Amino acid sequence: MRYSSQVKPISYLKANAAEVLSHLAEQREPMVITQNGEAKAVLQDVASFEETQETLALLKILALGNQDAAAGKVRPMADVVARLRTKRAAV
Structure with missing residues (x-):
């Protein structure tokens, strides 16, 4: 997207x-x-701003997940699924 076509002076x-x-x-x-x-x-419309904010939030979550993975803060998926099933059965 080229922003040069959408440049206006403050007087406009x-x-x-x-x-x-x-x-x-x-x-x-x-x-x-x-x-x-x-x-x-x-300036941008509110809907576009909200979409941008949601996208940034998702990117932040992905970045945090990548940091955790790089730091070794991971568990095997089977262990997580088993833990969730145990919790669900207890409810």
């Missing part, structure tokens, strides 16, 4: 806020806002 955002928000929701592409010709912020 101020003058067209409702249109910008509508465009963000429809296109689901982030918009870079500039101030004095320099990129200062990125």
Whole structure:
């Protein structure tokens, strides 16, 4: 995805806020806002933001799992399944 087509100055955002928000929701592409010709912020719709946050959370879980595996904090799957079956039978 190329962000260069979605670069707008802050003055455009101020003058067209409702249109910008509508465009963000429809296109689901982030918009870079500039101030004095320099990129200062990125706007995106809420749904895209939430998806990004969920993706980051999953990636963090994977990274933590990889760290545990590298540190030797693993158990054979058969042991885990047996433990879960024992717990389930007790309930």
